[in-house]
Amino acid sequence: AQSVTQPDIHITVSEGASLELRCNYSYGATPYLFWYVQSPGQGLQLLLKYFSGDTLVQGIKGFEAEFKRSQSSFNLRKPSVHWSDAAEYFCAVGARNDMRFGAGTRLTVKP
């Protein structure tokens, strides 16, 4: 079965600084990859997804992610973080009807 690892439980960045959240996956074939964001007390919202093609994908709210097959990674990036980006971020890998989520990375944004 597929699995997802998010090595960073909690990250703190200053507002305006760049951000990179790491995600590594394990899956036998080319996976479907997703990043979701969860604000406190809310459900999850899709930021972006990768199915095939261009390995750099753009998402909502200025986020992007790069699929690197050789490293089994799908890291999320943002050039300049805003205070409203403070939330929990989940990487997920999907196949058929099975979706596996990472444990999440909580992002704190310092003023």
Next chain:
Amino acid sequence: NAGVTQTPKFQVLKTGQSMTLQCAQDMNHNSMYWYRQDPGMGLRLIYYSASEGTTDKGEVPNGYNVSRLNKREFSLRLESAAPSQTSVYFCASSELGAGAYEQYFGPGTRLTVT
């Protein structure tokens, strides 16, 4: 368009009590899912319904049952609640299989079992 709705938002149960969590979607999606979210563990799939009339176990199905009542509604039942089932429960739906399609999530139900 309400998207995915869940009821109730909060619930406290005593050990051994039963309850049903309700979920409905108005996006005409074929597939629906129930997840639980626990600190440090992300979301884990309990059950899913790939299409109306079908249900299948996910990663953590023990202690739960589900019913796909119609295309819109997918309920999760706890027959005899245990403290280990204290969690936040999310319902989700997708056009087709979750592996390839974006899932849309409800706001969650926070369940405490004492």
